[in-house]
Every structure is written in structure tokens, then in C-alpha cells.
Amino acid sequence: MTALRERLGVQSLRAGGFFAWWGRSLAAWLPRSWRAALGLDRGRLLLGVDGDSLQLRLQDGDGLHDIGRMPLPTELEVEGGDVLAAVLSPALAELPRWLLLPAGACLRRRLVLPAAAAERLRDVVGFEIDRQTPFAAEDAAYDARLLSRRDGDGQLDVELVVVPRAALDAQCNALGAQARLLAGADVAGANGEPLGVNLLPPATRFAPSDPWRAWNLALAGVAVLALAAALWQMLDNRRVAADAFAVVTGRQVEAARKVSVQRQRLVDLVQGQAFLDRSRSGRATTVEVLDELSRRLPDDTYLEKFALEGDRMTLIGLSSEASALVGRLEGSKLWRAPAFTGALVPDPRTKRDRFTLVAVLVDTGPDAGDADGGDDANRR
Incomplete structure (x- = not known):
């Protein structure tokens, strides 16, 4: 099992994790334009608070792209409104929004964990915060990322990324009402690329509605109806074939019965004639x-x-x-x-x-x- 996990390169082999990895692997073979059209590689919108301005970046399969800067929306937005949707194109406004923290805002520690920890990596590293960082677990926002797997013993090289919860809350407060639309919070690396972690607690992550949900449900319903129709047609075909077979079998049985009766009559005649011949051959005429x-x-x-x-x-x-x-x-x-x-x-x-x-x-x-x-x- 460990060798299989190493080949797959995923943290979990549960049904959800496997199918997610499988879908991403299949999607990687498609051209980027096709993946974008199918909603498989839309990317994400990164929001970085820089003083009084908000830096917008797009991260997709081609890397990072600067979109521009705008004033922090705290004083410009209407209560409950979405300022980014008003200033961005619909394609960008619909992307998942992530808060990107600067590299110096986090504390990173490398850990070596047993292979079994891959099933619940975030939960496992939560017990290491008190020992590896100066923060208490309840005062820190944290996540972990898998760096590699060791070939010899199958242990995991993991990096623990920790940010003081006060620093994360300050960044979220700077965004105002936009903070409730955040799907996650990542940290920039030394080269400016996001590390690929999510520091937001799972309960506060915004899950946008899937635009394909209605289509998926409709297609699932059509698939169920098609499967039911196919099974019904198969059953009807089998029933018709069984009826035809019963008719043919009945005819053959009736013909065999007639042949058996005629054969028995012939046997009786032959035996009777043989008996008469034996009787006559033993007596005088x-x-x-x-x-x-x-x-x-x-x-x-x-x-x-x-x-x-x-x-x-x-x-x-x-x-x-x-x-x-x-x-x-x-x-x-x-x-x-x-x-x-x-x-x-x-x-x-x-x-x-x-x-x-x-x-x-x-x-x-x-x-x-x-x-x-x-x-x-x-x-x-």
C-alpha cells in the first residue's frame, strides 16, 4: 500500500482523494483552453494586502499574472456588496478568491512523520505546533504540505506552515466584507509563488456554488433514466427470447412425445410379433x-x-x-x-x-x- 501511495503521489487513497487525483491527471492531458472551457483549470484569484492597496493576481496553469491594484474596498463597498465583481470581468470575478500573505508573515518548520500520517496530515501537525513553534495551537493558523516520501522507510518529509491568528485576522479585516468570500489563505514563498497551503480553518472557507451542479444533476438524471431504459429493454428482450424459446421447446417436446409414442407402439408390435413367433415356433401348426x-x-x-x-x-x-x-x-x-x-x-x-x-x-x-x-x- 505504501508503494502504491508513493507511485500515486497523493496524501490519501480514500475514494474522494483518489477520484480527485484521477480527475486532475486526466484533465492534465487536455489542452489548457479545453480545461478552461470545462471549468477544470480556471485557476484562482489571489488577493494581497499591500498597505492601503489591494494587489490582484491570477494563478493558473501558466503561472502568476498581475491583474492590477486597487484601493482597499473597505471604504468603497456598499454594505454586503461585492466590489470585485463590479470592477473585474465575470470570468475573473467567478474564480475562487484566496488571500495571499507575504513570505515573512509565516513560520515554517520541516518535520519527519510516519507514512500513516498522510491520511490526516493537517490534524497530525496540529499536535506539533506547541513543540515546534512559540505559538499555542489555538492562537495560530496552520497547515502542512507534503514535500517528499523517503524511499527507504516510507516516512514523510513535511513542512509545517504557521501564521499567528492575529496577523491572519488583521489581513482579513483589511479586506472588509470581501473576507467572507475567501476560499482560503496561502503564503508566498521566497520566489513569490504560493506555497500551496490553506491557513483558513475549514469552517470559515467559502465554498462557491458549482456552476455545473444543475447540469451535473440533469445529466445524472438522464443517465439514470437511460440506464433504467436499457435495463428494461434488456429485460424485455430476455422475456421475448424466453417466450420464443418456450414456443420452440414446446413444439419440440410435442414432436418428441409423438415420436416416443410411435416408437413405443413399434416396440410393442415387434415384441408382440416376436412373442407370437416364439409361441408358434414351439407349437404345432x-x-x-x-x-x-x-x-x-x-x-x-x-x-x-x-x-x-x-x-x-x-x-x-x-x-x-x-x-x-x-x-x-x-x-x-x-x-x-x-x-x-x-x-x-x-x-x-x-x-x-x-x-x-x-x-x-x-x-x-x-x-x-x-x-x-x-x-x-x-x-x-
């Missing part, structure tokens, strides 16, 4: 069953009904040898367990017995044949 019956039934027997339902064979008919039919049908490889389902009923018209006989069709595969053979042997 109808022709084989009829052929086997025609060879086993007597010639005087004829059928009124022949039915195959699953693995059940049903025979209904008339025969002169009905009681012997079960014995004739036993031992077949195509069915097993032939039996009458009811009593034999004589038919007076044909002189034969009516019968109803059932049997169970068996699997004609090799394994089933062995099993059936074993069953037949057991039955015998």
Missing part, C-alpha cells in the same frame, strides 16, 4: 394338428367344432366309439392330457354319442419333446 387328428380319430367320427385357443384344443363332435377317443388321442407329441369335459350324450338321430373333448397343446421343441416323452411314460 393347425395343419399339423388336423393331420394328427385325422390319423388318430376313427372313420365313423366327425367333428362339429374344432377350436385352438392359446394352448387349449377343443373338439366337439359325434362318434360311434366316443368312449375310446381319449385312449386314441393319448401319446401324441402335439398335445397332452386329453379328457372329456362332460358326459357322453347319445344322439338318437345319428345313433352316435355326442362328446366334448379338450387337450393341452405342447411345445414341439427338442427339450419339450423330451419332457413330453417323460410325461407320457409316467402316464403309462
Whole structure:
């Protein structure tokens, strides 16, 4: 953090100090005319009391410029009036006004402070006034400026600038009502250039209204509205895209559902056909069953009904040898367990017995044949 502060060259890395430094650094890349037009480098108006006259100077990016002298306004101004605004151009009259004290009016002391003092430099040097100057803290107007930072230990070389409060009050009283418009009080150096300190207490510094405040508020409002509109438009676009996606997804889901139903139907058909094929491949065909019956039934027997339902064979008919039919049908490889389902009923018209006989069709595969053979042997 200390190295970063040294690179930045600022006293504080708090949000306000950083953005102020950042703004000044960006503004330094602009031409002076642009900075003046944007109000970034307007400079300041320096007021110096010299006897009975008031010396006016302009300090901007090009240095110091003498504007002129005028009598002290204490006897010329109207109560509450602004004499400088009447005699200066509007561009100069709107500049921040600073009282410039002569070089001999202040006492300067060099101090070495720890790097942490940079956060509250003015407050820290306030505790050094009693030790470094012959003045008490309440009887002096003071400020401090950072001279350099030491590379080895990061300590600060600071200059304490102190002016007796009585001397500062005398200068302010000489200005009369103009003193209430002062934004600060600086001290001239040995070369006449201001040191860059502000000896006025923060509570008495005049803060002129920002001419760009209304524009800034208006632009901030426009920016907020534009951001809200952009966010609303983005949300609306996302909502429309979501609706379109839902429609497309719904169509795809419906198509997938239809395909799934058709696929399931096809699977059921294939499985059913495979089951029928397996069932048919393990049992005798109808022709084989009829052929086997025609060879086993007597010639005087004829059928009124022949039915195959699953693995059940049903025979209904008339025969002169009905009681012997079960014995004739036993031992077949195509069915097993032939039996009458009811009593034999004589038919007076044909002189034969009516019968109803059932049997169970068996699997004609090799394994089933062995099993059936074993069953037949057991039955015998």
C-alpha cells in the first residue's frame, strides 16, 4: 500500500482523494483552453494586502499574472456588496478568491512523520505546533504540505506552515466584507509563488456554488433514466427470447412425445410379433394338428367344432366309439392330457354319442419333446 501511495503521489487513497487525483491527471492531458472551457483549470484569484492597496493576481496553469491594484474596498463597498465583481470581468470575478500573505508573515518548520500520517496530515501537525513553534495551537493558523516520501522507510518529509491568528485576522479585516468570500489563505514563498497551503480553518472557507451542479444533476438524471431504459429493454428482450424459446421447446417436446409414442407402439408390435413367433415356433401348426387328428380319430367320427385357443384344443363332435377317443388321442407329441369335459350324450338321430373333448397343446421343441416323452411314460 505504501508503494502504491508513493507511485500515486497523493496524501490519501480514500475514494474522494483518489477520484480527485484521477480527475486532475486526466484533465492534465487536455489542452489548457479545453480545461478552461470545462471549468477544470480556471485557476484562482489571489488577493494581497499591500498597505492601503489591494494587489490582484491570477494563478493558473501558466503561472502568476498581475491583474492590477486597487484601493482597499473597505471604504468603497456598499454594505454586503461585492466590489470585485463590479470592477473585474465575470470570468475573473467567478474564480475562487484566496488571500495571499507575504513570505515573512509565516513560520515554517520541516518535520519527519510516519507514512500513516498522510491520511490526516493537517490534524497530525496540529499536535506539533506547541513543540515546534512559540505559538499555542489555538492562537495560530496552520497547515502542512507534503514535500517528499523517503524511499527507504516510507516516512514523510513535511513542512509545517504557521501564521499567528492575529496577523491572519488583521489581513482579513483589511479586506472588509470581501473576507467572507475567501476560499482560503496561502503564503508566498521566497520566489513569490504560493506555497500551496490553506491557513483558513475549514469552517470559515467559502465554498462557491458549482456552476455545473444543475447540469451535473440533469445529466445524472438522464443517465439514470437511460440506464433504467436499457435495463428494461434488456429485460424485455430476455422475456421475448424466453417466450420464443418456450414456443420452440414446446413444439419440440410435442414432436418428441409423438415420436416416443410411435416408437413405443413399434416396440410393442415387434415384441408382440416376436412373442407370437416364439409361441408358434414351439407349437404345432393347425395343419399339423388336423393331420394328427385325422390319423388318430376313427372313420365313423366327425367333428362339429374344432377350436385352438392359446394352448387349449377343443373338439366337439359325434362318434360311434366316443368312449375310446381319449385312449386314441393319448401319446401324441402335439398335445397332452386329453379328457372329456362332460358326459357322453347319445344322439338318437345319428345313433352316435355326442362328446366334448379338450387337450393341452405342447411345445414341439427338442427339450419339450423330451419332457413330453417323460410325461407320457409316467402316464403309462
